Amino acid sequence: MVDQKQKYIYIFTCHEDEISLCQLEMRSLFGFHTEANVIESSVSINPSRSPFIKERIDVIYKADCLDDLIQRVNGFKAEKPFKVIVIEHPHTTNLQKIGFEERRKIERVIGLQIIGQVNLQNPNQLFAVMRVKDHWVFGHYTKSESIWLFHQQKPNNYSTALSTRVARAVVNIAVPTISGKKVIDPCCGAGTVMIEALSMDIDIVGSDLNPLVTRPARENIAHFGYKGKVLLRDIRDVTGSYDVAIIDMPYNLCSVLDPETQLEMLKSAREFAEKVIVITTETIDPLIERAGFIIADRCVAKKGSFIRQILVCH
Template identity: 70%
Template sequence: MAQQHNKFIYTFTCHEDELSLCRLEMRSLFGFDTDSSLIESTVKIDPSRSPFINERIDVLYRADSLAEIAQQLKGLSIEGATFKVLFIEHADLAGYTKVSFDERRKIEREIGQQIIGKVDLVHPNLMFAIMKCQDSWVFGQYIKSESIWFLHQNKPKNYSTALSTRVARAVVNIAVPEVDNIKAIDPCCGSGTVLVEALSMGINIVGSDNNPLVCPIARENIAYFGLKGEVSLKDILDVTGFYDVAIIDMPYNLCSVLDPDKQLDMLRSARSFARKVVVVTIETIDYLIEKAGFEIVDRGVAKKGSFTRQILVCE
């Protein structure tokens, strides 16, 4: 009887400037991070949620050798759907030697031949993956990530100081690793970059801003992608109700930032309506966050050239 595994393998890619942000997202989604470009976890998430995840393999079989995997697969039947087997290569293995194109295709054929069903190499209904890990081979269903954040770059209205859609998507994952039964708010939503990413993930989030010029822009950007979300003209000091998490990209422009007293007022207000806050700031404001009654429980940075944003997880 083939052994079943309730494990998921994810592969990651990020630029050197994004490494800190990527690892912070890893810790938020999976509870730990790694130097590797691969994570194995019992946590199942849609790989398209993350701007850094390439793919997910839902592990079905694991063995010490490729031959053992082939033996386990004998008799596996795929009914009512076509399939394809894909060899996944990654460079984190000790003593790794790149597998040639011909060898990869050979392994795919050998594994695919053990499965009873109809192969479709162009438009399969199901994708399976075979991959070598450090101490074993794994086989499982394959789910490729879609770069949804990339499509959101084409929103009708953009602000030069807004977060990139890639960073915004990671920040949303850091703030809301588990989507179900979470009530979130972006009380300084600007043109709605964070709102678009969160709403596209099915997160229950509302937005507000004290600038009457940007609220219509945020609503237009949200509607452009067929999403529905509430955006109110409201100062963060006037937010009522209670939220599980708030995402606050501290306002600034190219010439100045808010003075410390105003920033402290914003953070104290957030303390009154949110259990957890993820703060995005270009300044070091640890002392203000602590003064507002928060504890910084994790942190990272998002870099773009010489420009750096701090991402602070506060509870």
């Protein structure tokens, strides 16, 4: 019997330098903290949204043991030519690993229970079988596409910009639920954050006070076929109202800001955004609090010895 409430299994992975960032993204997307690499949730997330989610299984059947799962799958109808794969992740279970031959056997046995056309070379539909802790699941399988990797090939790059991988995670932290959200990147630089947001169909506008980066930002966005507005404007001149602002505080040698200027920027953001994601290379907690924000969550994004703080502020 199919469960009435749809469940999803997400498998994700990250480098040790990215653990803090990955965990904050997972908290933002799914609403709870985990140190495991597998999440079971009723929240539907396109796995290609995240640089860390690698695979998703839309659970159709769940059973306490493999034999019960085989019985449940029996008679299931596949609408398209299909293939069954066994997914095994090193962090999914403390039980003994399933050997190669055993995985192939499970795939064959499960496949024989399904009514439909098998196509092992070019299937139109993939089904996955996976052991998760103390139970087994069977369901539709989706593999993530590394869209952020494609975005590295933009025509204008700056050494101080966020990597596309970090930028994509930041966007997910800022906008876990996309529908109806208005977002602004008021210090958009070369448009790295905007590109990731636009690729997810997020309604975002950008601006920057530096005329040397606004034109390259527009070129970068257009290069990937996206349409996004980039204005030449100081953050302190932003008007209107937004659900979220993503502020990557300037930090390079050409953009040294004194604390009072940083405070003015943050106070301005308080006026036009309900929620602000602040990205900073230095600790500015007192300034954020003086601007009227409460830091609700945080993480660090590392690249070797270089560390950025990412703060979720309300």
